[in-house]
Amino acid sequence: MPELPEVETIKREIEPFIVGRKIEGIEIKDHRNIKGISPEQFKKKLIGQKFKGLTRQAKYMLFELASGNYLTIHLGMTGRLLFAPDKYVKIVFNLSGGKNLYFSDARLFGKIRFFEAMPNLKLGPEPLQKEFTVEYLKKIFSKRHSSIKVLLLDQKLLSGVGNIYANEALFRAGINPHRKASSLSEAEIKKMQHAIEEVLEEAIKYRGTSDSWYVDAKGEKGGFQLRLKVYGKKNQPCPKCGTTIKREAMGQRGTFFCGNCQK
Ligand SMILES: [Zn+2]
Known part of the structure; x- marks a missing residue:
């Protein structure tokens, strides 16, 4: 599933490609990813509009149009935004200059929405923003008795940290995923905060993790799967101490x- 680093990688590739281009046509091969609006209305609202900018909030891409309208895309499990089609293409955006942008989604969990104005996605602070401080983590950890692992994945408290990077950050911080969030000391919270930032920044640098579906806009795999320490490593030796890595289901x-x- 694309998490923050994967969505950021795609966003950085697509932004220079679309900004300033006009949507000249839209081909809808399957409308089920389009939410809250009919396929006909979706076309009517968007055709003729020009892309002004592209930003990312957690795992959402927000396409700003010159009119002030917005289009948001969440890739779900298997969604892709591509410069060239694959066999799961559901929507094709025909852009000025003879270019196309393809939205592909084998399992249809991706969501595309149209907004008249900038939407409030009601997401918690995300790790690469200035609101992500030790103080903020202390606040959200202190009152909660759920496990630290489950809490890290709660998008209302902290947006953009998905399963892969929660596992990797806990390993880097040396914290057991079963620990109650409220039991972490200040020193451990500092380690946790640092580990989350570090793992996400490194994953962006390596263009994301391709453990199953994820490819970038060029259709290429990321590189961070080669740098994973524990995620997907059941029964393999720990890279630090050699102990066998366990896999358990939590949430x-x-x-x-x-x-x-x-x-
Ligand atoms: Zn170990």
């Missing part, structure tokens, strides 16, 4: 950790 998500390094 229905695969949780990978070293019982020796993570206390």
Whole structure:
């Protein structure tokens, strides 16, 4: 599933490609990713509009149009935005200059929405913004007795941290995923904050993790899957101490950790 670094990678590729281009046509091969508006209205609202900018909030891409309208895309599990089509293309945006942007989605969990004005997505602070401080983490951890792992994935508290990077950040911070969030000391919260930022920045640098579906806009795999320490490493030796890495389900998500390094 594309998480923050993967969406950021795609956003950085697509932004220079679309800004200043006009939407000249839209081909809808399957309308089920379009939410809250009929396919006919979707076309009517968008054709003729020009892209002004592209920003990212957590796992959402926000396409700003010159009119002040917005288009948001969430890639879900298997969504892709591509410069060339693959076999799961659902929507084609025909852009000025003879270019196309393809939205592909094999499993149809992606969501595309149209807004008249900039939407409020009601997301919690995200790790690469200035609101993501030790103070903020202290505040959200202190009153909560759920496990730190489950809490890190709560998008209302912290947006953009998905399962892969939650596992990797906990390993880097040396914190056991089962720990109650409220039990973390100030020193551990500092380690946690640093580990989350570090792992996300590194993953963006390596253009995301391709563990299953994710490819960038050029259709190429990311590089961070080669740098994962625990995610997907069940029964393999811990890269720090050699202890066998465990996999457990927590909140229905695969949780990978070293019982020796993570206390
Ligand atoms: Zn270990």
